[in-house]
Amino acid sequence: MYVILGATGNTGSVVARKLLDKGKRVRVVGRDNQKLAPFVNRGADAFAADVHDTDALSRAFAGAQGVYALIPPDMSSPDFRAHQARVTESIAKALEKGGVAHAVALSSVGADQPDKTGPVAGLHKMELRLAQVRGLNALHLRAGYFMENTLAQIGVIRNFGMMAGPVRADVPLPMIATRDIGAAAAEALLRLDFKGQQTQELLGPREVTYAEAAKMIGTATGKPDLAYMQLPDEQVIEAMKGMGISRNMAQLLCEMSAAINSGYMKPREPRSEKNTTATTFETFVRELFLPAYRGQATSA
Numbered sequence: 001m002y003v004i005l006g007a008t009g010n011t012g013s014v015v016a017r018k019l020l021d022k023g024k025r026v027r028v029v030g031r032d033n034q035k036l037a038p039f040v041n042r043g044a045d046a047f048a049a050d051v052h053d054t055d056a057l058s059r060a061f062a063g064a065q066g067v068y069a070l071i072p073p074d075m076s077s078p079d080f081r082a083h084q085a086r087v088t089e090s091i092a093k094a095l096e097k098g099g100v101a102h103a104v105a106l107s108s109v110g111a112d113q114p115d116k117t118g119p120v121a122g123l124h125k126m127e128l129r130l131a132q133v134r135g136l137n138a139l140h141l142r143a144g145y146f147m148e149n150t151l152a153q154i155g156v157i158r159n160f161g162m163m164a165g166p167v168r169a170d171v172p173l174p175m176i177a178t179r180d181i182g183a184a185a186a187e188a189l190l191r192l193d194f195k196g197q198q199t200q201e202l203l204g205p206r207e208v209t210y211a212e213a214a215k216m217i218g219t220a221t222g223k224p225d226l227a228y229m230q231l232p233d234e235q236v237i238e239a240m241k242g243m244g245i246s247r248n249m250a251q252l253l254c255e256m257s258a259a260i261n262s263g264y265m266k267p268r269e270p271r272s273e274k275n276t277t278a279t280t281f282e283t284f285v286r287e288l289f290l291p292a293y294r295g296q297a298t299s300a
Contacts, residue, residue, distance in 0.1 A: 014182025061098030070106035078094035084122030110265035118256030144174030166257035180277035
């Protein structure tokens with residue numbers, strides 16, 4: 001049996017579906033059974049639990065041959081790093097109590113650095129903590145920059161006629177579709193051929209700058225002159241607060257962006273067949289960004 005945390009999220013949902021497609025027994029964990037119902041309809045077991053509840057997670061993990069682990073985002077948290085630390089400790093203790101031998105964990109490019117990387121520093125600590133779990137073989141998938149991050153630009157485009165954010169326009173980003181992360185995690189869980197503590201970067205099909213992303217999005221949305229502008233941190237923080245993101249989280253995201261801009265946070269593996277994934281940014285724009293953009297335009 002496989003246990004999937006974050007089963008209703010972008011990556012966990014893909015992991016669960018891929019394993020169910022292979023006829024595997026799957027237990028999906030979440031706080032809302034209603035949201036887990038589509039997986040139950042496909043034969044999965046649903047387990048209602050909060051990731052902060054170590055005892056509940058221990059019961060969820062009992063008997064699992066493999067676990068997909070992640071720290072669920074909490075964009076409104078007043079202290080996101082404290083949230084990460086609590087969830088990490090809960091998952092680590094539950095893995096040990098549940099006697100889990102294999103876990104695939106969602107990490108990030110930049111998790112090799114101990115600090116100054118915003119929320120990614122919490123993933124560095126997660127990797128170190130899981131290494132302390134007795135008997136656990138862990139594979140940490142250090143994913144690149146989520147293509148889905150650009151969906152936040154829809155409102156900016158509609159309101160201001162441009163794209164904007166804290167990342168420099170000319171920084172090459174290893175952009176990856178979250179569905180490709182989920183697919184890689186599912187494949188690793190099906191193989192279970194990793195031992196000890198291992199890391200694997202996932203870098204998308206190629207590097208894309210925000211300037212290039214703006215051109216592709218502009219072409220798709222009928223705005224051929226669409227441009228991207230880097231904004232000062234305080235302006236970004238105020239804009240994020242207006243979107244319901246806490247000031248703390250906004251500051252951490254700006255810190256991460258500064259680490260990306262300076263090259264402090266970057267991939268460490270040479271690009272290879274193993275860490276290159278399939279979904280191009282053009283495909284993402286066509287299949288996900290454009291329908292979301294049109295949907296917002298329709299509802300506006």
